[in-house]
Amino acid sequence: MVDKTVSEYKEVIRQCKELFEKKTKDYGTAWRILRLPSITDQIYIKAQRIRSIQEKGGMQKVGEDITSEFVGIINYCIMAVIQMELVNDDELEIPYERLEPIYDRVATETLELLQNKNHDYGEAWREMRVSSITDIILMKLLRVKQIEDNEGKxxxxxxxxxxxxxMINYSVFSLIKLDYVHNN
Structure with a gap:
């Protein structure tokens, strides 16, 4: 089962990265202007929209479904980690060719974390509801906001x-559970 999780994880990240690349080519790296709390708030908006749609029984008025919001959470979380690493780099416009290896490294480090936790927890996430995963993502966002308010301490x-x-890993889990890998 663990090998299946790794291959599903890699496919979800491949699709997220493909979208990240296209958006980078369309918009450049305008997100570099955002301070970390602003990225956190953007992720919060996406998670809150998912929860709102879940609570309304799937009813939504905007065309994008919750899978696109989980993809957005993954990419914004990766952007946040990149932003943390480039905190002393004033360059706003970064070519995709320079970002791609950083994106890949962040995704690989996050996969390693998933594998370590999966070893200890035994794939418990497969038995979770997507709505519970959404709540955990929101809780983690509130934690991040508190840490940011405490100046990182x-x-x-x-x-x-x-x-x-x-949050990346929980979003990947949700996309796996929603069969995103096979539907896109």
């Missing part, structure tokens, strides 16, 4: 990057 908690990575 924590006493015993994992840091912001680990929370972004968890």
């Amino acid at each position: 924590t006493l015993v908690s994992e840091g912001i990057k680990a929370n972004y990575q968890d």
